[in-house]
Amino acid sequence: xxxxxxxxxxxxxxxxxxxxxxxxxxxxxxxxxxxxxxxxxxxxxxxxxxxxxxxxxxxxxxxxxxxxxxxxxxxxxxxxxxxxxxxxxxxxxxxxxxxxxxxxxxxxxxxxxxxxxxxxxxxxxxxxxxxxxxxxxxxxxxxxxxxxxxxxxxxxxxxxxxxxxxxxxxxxxxxxxxxxxxxxxxxxxxxxxxxxxxxxxxxxxxxxxxxxxxxxxxxxxxxxxxxxxxxxxxxxxxxxxxxxxxxxxxxxxxxxxxxxxxxxxxxxxxxxxxxxxxxxxxxxxxxxxxxxxxxxxxxxxxxxxxxxxxxxxxxxxxxxxxxxxxxxxxxxxxxxxxxxxxxxxxxxxxxxxxxxxxx
Ligand SMILES: *Cc1c(COP(=O)(O)O)cnc(C)c1O
Numbered sequence: 469x470x471x472x473x474x475x476x477x478x479x480x481x482x483x484x485x486x487x488x489x490x491x492x493x494x495x496x497x498x499x500x501x502x503x504x505x506x507x508x509x510x511x512x513x514x515x516x517x518x519x520x521x522x523x524x525x526x527x528x529x530x531x532x533x534x535x536x537x538x539x540x541x542x543x544x545x546x547x548x549x550x551x552x553x554x555x556x557x558x559x560x561x562x563x564x565x566x567x568x569x570x571x572x573x574x575x576x577x578x579x580x581x582x583x584x585x586x587x588x589x590x591x592x593x594x595x596x597x598x599x600x601x602x603x604x605x606x607x608x609x610x611x612x613x614x615x616x617x618x619x620x621x622x623x624x625x626x627x628x629x630x631x632x633x634x635x636x637x638x639x640x641x642x643x644x645x646x647x648x649x650x651x652x653x654x655x656x657x658x659x660x661x662x663x664x665x666x667x668x669x670x671x672x673x674x675x676x677x678x679x680x681x682x683x684x685x686x687x688x689x690x691x692x693x694x695x696x697x698x699x700x701x702x703x704x705x706x707x708x709x710x711x712x713x714x715x716x717x718x719x720x721x722x723x724x725x726x727x728x729x730x731x732x733x734x735x736x737x738x739x740x741x742x743x744x745x746x747x748x749x750x751x752x753x754x755x756x757x758x759x760x761x762x763x764x765x766x767x768x769x770x771x772x773x774x775x776x777x778x779x780x781x782x783x784x785x786x787x788x789x790x791x792x793x794x795x796x797x798x799x800x801x802x803x804x805x806x807x808x809x810x811x812x813x814x815x816x817x818x819x820x821x822x823x824x825x826x827x
Pocket of ligand 1: 549550551552575577578617621646648649667668669670671680681682
């Protein structure tokens with residue numbers, strides 16, 4: 469199945485109970501069972517099925533199956549937000565005293581989270597550029613995972629996932645990739661060796677900005693050494709599903725950061741158009757980047773799709789006057805007009821107006 473077809477049919481095809489071709493919204497907190505024993509078994513994860521929507525729910529499961537299929541994982545757990553997904557994806561394996569190695573160009577909220585985790589004895593060592601040597605330099609015996617984003621935030625530095633995955637695996641630690649900005653339309657990190665992928669589904673996956681949500685997808689490939697990762701000991705018996713079973717059966721369930729069935733439904737509907745939206749967004753972003761680069765000479769444009777010199781990209785850091793633009797689905801003419809109007813009013817370099825004609 470090719471990408472756009474899999475957005476419509478990948479992972480699950482129709483509702484088991486009714487045959488409905490879109491996932492019905494099971495807006496219910498609990499599920500009835502024929503016997504008390506059956507309910508107990510389902511609730512305790514000894515039998516498949518649904519008992520309580522904090523743990524799982526058919527509408528949410530259909531979204532999880534589709535995104536897992538799109539990312540090439542063995543399964544997924546949907547969460548109440550991208551931040552919940554990142555928190556749970558890492559806390560699922562870490563303990564007090566463990567360390568994270570992370571790219572420094574990541575979402576501000578994630579940096580805040582890593583700072584919060586210091587109070588629980590979890591330290592993060594940051595890497596300022598994306599070279600494997602820089603990552604390797606800060607890995608030590610306490611390092612339990614490498615965290616990065618496919619397209620760095622806000623520098624837009626693109627990480628070589630294969631190289632970082634090889635490095636992580638040579639140290640017997642997993643690579644967790646936040647793929648929010650790229651989506652599986654552009655990059656499938658698992659196919660390049662990432663072990664776990666996380667998303668803020670609030671962005672391109674949902675596509676309409678109507679719900680906050682996140683998702684964790686597991687490749688099922690990392691060979692967890694439970695001496696190094698003792699928190700996974702309890703679910704060792706689930707084999708390839710050791711990470712996902714631990715997540716759903718313990719931390720995710722007990723933190724209570726579940727997604728609402730209605731929001732899962734909105735995400736599933738949004739996902740269907742991910743391909744055509746991403747095509748349009750990338751085209752718009754490239755055209756806008758080219759337009760600003762050729763018309764405003766004293767504005768440096770950093771867009772991974774631009775043909776500009778490597779040196780510029782290397783030097784592009786975070787400055788006080790950096791503006792990160794997230795281009796939408798609007799007509800490109802309207803976007804350009806809007807930028808023209810804003811940039812021509814912008815005080816630039818000591819108060820000189822940046823008129824298009826002057827720049
Ligand atoms: C928005 C975002 C998050 C946080 O997601 P929320 O759904 O807002 O909690 C995490 N990572 C990246 C890259 C993001 O853009």
